[in-house]
Amino acid sequence: MATPRIGVIGAGIVGLAVARRLQQKLQADVTVIDKETVVAAHQTGHNSNVVHSGVYYPPGSLKATLCRRGVGLLRDYCVGRGLRYDELGKVIVAVRHDELPRLNDLAKRAVANGIPDTRLIDRAQLREREPHVEGLAALLIPSTAVVSFPAIAAAMRDDITDAGGELRLGCRVVGIDSRDGKVVVATDVEDMTLDHVVVCAGLQSSMIAAIAGAPRDPEIIPFRGEYYELVPSRSELVRGLVYPVPDPRYPFLGVHFTRGVDGHVHVGPNAVLALAQEGYRWRDVNVRQLWRSVSYPGMRRLARHHWRMGATEVLGSMSKSVFLRRARAYIPELRSTDIVRAESGVRAQALQADGNLVDDFVIHHRPGITFVRNAPSPAATASLAIAEHIVDANDWSRS
Numbered sequence: 001m002a003t004p005r006i007g008v009i010g011a012g013i014v015g016l017a018v019a020r021r022l023q024q025k026l027q028a029d030v031t032v033i034d035k036e037t038v039v040a041a042h043q044t045g046h047n048s049n050v051v052h053s054g055v056y057y058p059p060g061s062l063k064a065t066l067c068r069r070g071v072g073l074l075r076d077y078c079v080g081r082g083l084r085y086d087e088l089g090k091v092i093v094a095v096r097h098d099e100l101p102r103l104n105d106l107a108k109r110a111v112a113n114g115i116p117d118t119r120l121i122d123r124a125q126l127r128e129r130e131p132h133v134e135g136l137a138a139l140l141i142p143s144t145a146v147v148s149f150p151a152i153a154a155a156m157r158d159d160i161t162d163a164g165g166e167l168r169l170g171c172r173v174v175g176i177d178s179r180d181g182k183v184v185v186a187t188d189v190e191d192m193t194l195d196h197v198v199v200c201a202g203l204q205s206s207m208i209a210a211i212a213g214a215p216r217d218p219e220i221i222p223f224r225g226e227y228y229e230l231v232p233s234r235s236e237l238v239r240g241l242v243y244p245v246p247d248p249r250y251p252f253l254g255v256h257f258t259r260g261v262d263g264h265v266h267v268g269p270n271a272v273l274a275l276a277q278e279g280y281r282w283r284d285v286n287v288r289q290l291w292r293s294v295s296y297p298g299m300r301r302l303a304r305h306h307w308r309m310g311a312t313e314v315l316g317s318m319s320k321s322v323f324l325r326r327a328r329a330y331i332p333e334l335r336s337t338d339i340v341r342a343e344s345g346v347r348a349q350a351l352q353a354d355g356n357l358v359d360d361f362v363i364h365h366r367p368g369i370t371f372v373r374n375a376p377s378p379a380a381t382a383s384l385a386i387a388e389h390i391v392d393a394n395d396w397s398r399s
Helices: 013-026 062-081 097-112 123-129 149-162 202-211 232-237 287-294 297-318 320-328 379-393
Strands: 005-009 029-034 090-094 119-122 137-141 166-169 173-179 182-187 191-194 196-199 219-225 228-230 241-244 256-259 265-268 339-341 345-351 362-366 369-374
Touching (some): 013 029, 029 191, 062 379, 173 202, 182 196, 196 202, 219 297, 297 320, 297 345, 320 339, 369 379
Parallel strands (some): 005 029, 196 369
Antiparallel strands (some): 173 182, 182 191, 228 339, 256 265, 362 369
């Protein structure tokens, strides 16, 4: 069989991992296409850099399976490339009595998902591990790690080019057309004729799907997560990772504390509707993209059900004191002068027309094209496993 020529749209960590796996498995001639001039420009480069354990995901789901597989692959990759992989450990902290049953459920899920050494700890054990954190009890996950996902993406970029692959950066995709067993990808720079295309476009994935004539559902709605960080003189308030018990009524985790490989401790994020697909600030507005989001039937239904939560999140965005009050539920001694604004991120949240959030990874196939339609957190953790799942399971001789 002739060497397949395959394009990967999206130079985030998932797209790079897929491109790398295509080279390893198929010895494919791979071209990575992205409108940005650097890799990891969006979700990969704007997140908490946590290697997630898989504790939140239903056993047997694609998220749970690929997250657990991805942790091992990512650890091995970092060790092999000499990249930081710091197992700081994580505590999920119950601060109210009504959170204790949910904490116990998470402990059972951790066992079902095969997360090693996870255990419930009491208040005294929590204070021994995190002296400044207040809580009734916690779930300890010692193996949870932090990395630099931008550094990992850069290493994957080098793997791809060292193996003969090409990156076409600064190329915006404007058309995708399948014809005569080939796929023509039109960009604002040039057209490319390929044997197959894998779309890993993150925040742009539903727009790229529309260009290719795929169904709109699920639609990607951008939610901005705004962070603070502890000033360096107060970074000792957190030793590792401190998370809340998730509320199943709401789609986002809530404020948490994450110490990075650089020693900075981030606090957050909240979650507010972004006013553009890549809207990192309130002033980043794209009227056409905003209208696409708010006019989507699923978004209107979601807003009706969760408008109170949305209003609360906006209030936390506007008011440092409100944000601080939420954070002080876990670290009571936290002061306003202890936190400063940090970089924001934007999450690509997939939503169905009925208003339901898409919880699991979603991968669709059409002749000549594979679409990664939903790959939110823990996609960075699971990136190498997602690449295996896409590449190894596909019959490329028939695609």
